[in-house]
Amino acid sequence: MINPSAHGWVNKFFFEQVAQKQFELFDFESFYLATRKTGFLVGYATNFVTPIPIEIHNLTTEEISKIALLNSLFGIYQISKQSNDNQEFIQACVAFYKELHPKESGLWDVFLPHEAPDSKLEKIIGNRIKTNDNIISKNFSHILTNALLFIDVLAFKHYLLENTLPKKYLKKIEEIIVGTVSLALSAKKQKTHYDDLLQKLFETSVRYSKFSKTYNDASTENIDYSYLSDTYEKFYLIDLANMALWNDGKMEPTEAQFLETLSVQLHLGASFVSQSIQDMDAFLRENKNTIPYFNYSNPVKHFYDQTTTNVQTLIQRxxxxxxxxxxxxxxxxxxxxxxxxxxxxxxxxxxxxxxxxxxxxxxxxxxxxxxxxxxxxxxxxxxxxxxxxxxxxxxxxxxxx
Known part of the structure; x- marks a missing residue:
């Protein structure tokens, strides 16, 4: 049983998933579609794309997110490099985060001299999942930050294929995502308090951007999508816009039109949008009652329920x-x-x-x-x-x- 709160969990993951060879099972698109069905794209993984199933009922939400991030990064590495060498992956992953977070960022201050790469990766992933040192505010603020964790996968894919990251890559991606979500919400025929809250949560979940621009009309022409060169970036944008439109459980004509217009600007086929709507609807209907940002009408009760579950898990262990x-x-x-x-x-x-x-x-x-x-x-x-x-x-x- 993997315990992502204990030292050595990264190596244990690879030991238990020793037969994992994603590059023999998937291409980039099929791996993305498989990952979509796990819920990781919307920050709520219920399973993982692994050859050996991983039981999650004894794991906290934070621990599940750790495994989902590690597994997604490893899947992308395997398909990109046509290799399942986990030690080389760990080295590449640490190097990637080193470029993502230069020495002056403070992330590397937690490492001990001559610390092993797998230990560094455990601390890095722990840092990426956690959003605040204060546990009370963390449980409120992480609601959508973990949804945006997939941006790490986008950046890692770019890093593996190009051996570098463009300047301000993550800032640009975040701005496009939040702007598009804002436009998606403005395309809704009937607005709810949930929509305003979702917008605010997205804006407070970003790590690299500050937003002063607002989008009051549902026109995607306000955003320069030419920056998006990778299919994963486009897929992810469609799926997040789809999730933002879903909260009432039905797709209005104006909402479907928004997704169609967006897909044309992103040069994606109508079949991808249709599959996104179908997959997202199936996942969200099944898991709506347990996904944090769909249960925010009473945030105090949500905080207590979520924290109680996590504490009970730790006590049992x-x-x-x-x-x-x-x-x-x-x-x-x-x-x-x-x-x-x-x-x-x-x-x-x-x-x-x-x-x-x-x-x-x-x-x-x-x-x-x-x-x-x-x-x-x-x-x-x-x-x-x-x-x-x-x-x-x-x-x-x-x-x-």
Missing amino acids: NKKRLQLEISQSRELMILLTQSTTRELSQEEKKKVKTQLLDICKTIPSLTIFLVPGGSLLLPILIKFIPKLLPSAFNENLDKTN
Whole structure:
């Protein structure tokens, strides 16, 4: 089982997927279409394009995004180079991100002297997935940033084929994407609060651009699409515009016309647009209830539900270690037991909080509670503690219900 939160997960991925040879299974277009069906393009992967299926039910959303990004980069490398040498891929990937983020960017400050390439790649991918050091704002701000992760794949493909990246490549791509999404939303016959929110989320999800220009009319002539030279860039733009138009679950004539006009400007056939609409509709209908940006009418509830799921996953992984650490703290055990029959005093609650944070310091996966804002998640941890403790504790808990 791959654990993308543990050191060594990149090598474990390649060990478990040792037979992966995408270049024997796909060309560029078929790999893109297969990736579209996983949900990675819209930032919500439910599976991966791998010969050996990877179970995701014990993974957090961040960990799933890590695997999806690594796998997509590796797939592009295999097709581009006609090779599945994972060590050469890792070297190429680190070199690519080094060009993407020069030394002065600060990304390379986290590396140790003579650190192995696979370890560097793990840190790089972790950095690409995370959007904010503050866990509270991160869970709000990453909603669409992970949708735009596929821009890394676009850039990597260009880097592999051309051995370099054009100046300000990512800035240009981001500007075109956000501008096109804005136009797509303006093409909708009926506007909703969701549309305004989606626009704002896209604009706050970019990494390299600042936007001062607005697009108030649905005319793609306002955007210079001649910059897009690669088919992946064009495919991705159609799919993101399609996703932006989908939220009400139906395609109005004006929306279909927008996609058709866009496809003509991008020199793509009508069949690609039709398949995009069909695939996106199938994926989004199946997963709408769990995709973050379709459940943003109550962001506080969404944050709590998503964080609860992720914390529960981390607790289950570290169940035995938590049991041992809690059982060794007699005072904490007593207070937790008493909390099931009476309200703890403020001083007692402070002791519980302090001792739980001390325990989290000893378990790497639970350092999530130590970052700024992380202590606000402690009630979620406490909620699951009764399931970890001895039966006497649970019997006491039952008597209070």
